[in-house]
Amino acid sequence: MLLACEGGIFVNGKVVGPDNRPISDAHLGLDRPEEPSARTFESTSDKNGCFDVGGLDAPGVYTFTLHVTQPKFKDATVQVSTEGASDVVITLEPENSRLSSKAAFVKTAPCGR
Numbered sequence: 001m002l003l004a005c006e007g008g009i010f011v012n013g014k015v016v017g018p019d020n021r022p023i024s025d026a027h028l029g030l031d032r033p034e035e036p037s038a039r040t041f042e043s044t045s046d047k048n049g050c051f052d053v054g055g056l057d058a059p060g061v062y063t064f065t066l067h068v069t070q071p072k073f074k075d076a077t078v079q080v081s082t083e084g085a086s087d088v089v090i091t092l093e094p095e096n097s098r099l100s101s102k103a104a105f106v107k108t109a110p111c112g113r
Contacts, residue, residue, distance in 0.1 A: 008055060009062070013050070014089050016089060018094070022050075023073070025044055026069065026073075027068070028042065029041070029066070029067040030054055030065070033065055041053050048111065053066070061081070061082050063079050066079075088106070088110075090103050091104070
């Protein structure tokens with residue numbers, strides 16, 4: 001789920017492989033690359049692939065970039081905004097796959113949060 005409030009961003013979701021099995025220990029980083037002085041938030045997916053990342057930042061409407069990495073898988077990157085609310089499922093493809101890793105915003109919380 002992507003929750004935004006005046007001065008904050010909170011992204012919740014799940015990291016899975018192409019077989020839809022959870023991927024644990026994926027590293028998640030949330031930043032604003034166009035604003036190097038902005039805060040960066042980090043987290044790790046749990047054994048069920050679930051994650052929460054975010055926190056408080058300067059008031060305003062911003063676009064953040066969510067970076068997801070895990071050894072042996074291709075990285076995923078997705079843009080998220082402080083406007084609106086969404087849940088996200090990140091599908092990581094193996095590093096030897098021809099496909100790219102991807103993110104999908106969904107209407108229901110993938111981890112029941």
